[in-house]
Amino acid sequence: MARYFEKISWEQWQKDIGNDKQIYDNHKLPKRQTKYSAAYDFESPIAFTLHTGEIKTVPTGVKFTMNEDEFLMLVIRSSMGFKHNVRMTNQIGIFEKDFYNNKTNEGHAMICLQNHGTEDYNVKIGDRIAQGIFSKFLTIDNEEEIKTIRTGGLGSTNKEETK
Numbered sequence: 001m002a003r004y005f006e007k008i009s010w011e012q013w014q015k016d017i018g019n020d021k022q023i024y025d026n027h028k029l030p031k032r033q034t035k036y037s038a039a040y041d042f043e044s045p046i047a048f049t050l051h052t053g054e055i056k057t058v059p060t061g062v063k064f065t066m067n068e069d070e071f072l073m074l075v076i077r078s079s080m081g082f083k084h085n086v087r088m089t090n091q092i093g094i095f096e097k098d099f100y101n102n103k104t105n106e107g108h109a110m111i112c113l114q115n116h117g118t119e120d121y122n123v124k125i126g127d128r129i130a131q132g133i134f135s136k137f138l139t140i141d142n143e144e145e146i147k148t149i150r151t152g153g154l155g156s157t158n159k160e161e162t163k
Helices: 008-017 021-026 076-085
Strands: 004-006 040-043 049-050 055-059 064-065 071-074 086-088 093-098 110-115 121-123 129-134
Touching: 008 021, 049 055, 049 110, 071 076, 071 086, 071 110, 076 086, 110 129
Parallel strands: none
Antiparallel strands: 004 064, 040 129, 049 121, 055 110, 071 093, 071 129, 086 110
């Protein structure tokens, strides 16, 4: 069984986030906060202000892998929605096993936030901004064998390669 989080490489961090090695070294992997938590909290590796009505893509600095019959669902933390009316633009992000280590971005998970509230929303480095939940999925019994795999990151499922 292989299910785990890891930090993106320093090279990918520099492309997607910046050149502060201390922030990279101190960035924490997602973790559950309590014994009965279902979700792993993702922390922001950047500080930013999300202005009213603004949409912003936020890097997580994290990639992850899982078993072949699993996916990771990434959702907003409920407090951000209830208290501040901040949402993920796609509401739910679904990441499958073949997103990991893809050739476009190593499988670096990003989230896109939108502020529907009446006040600016400030995020500091280390603030928890999303939650990830691993889950199993089922397939139909008479499905034909699929031989394509993802080769890139977001939006790449129409650009698969056959192996």
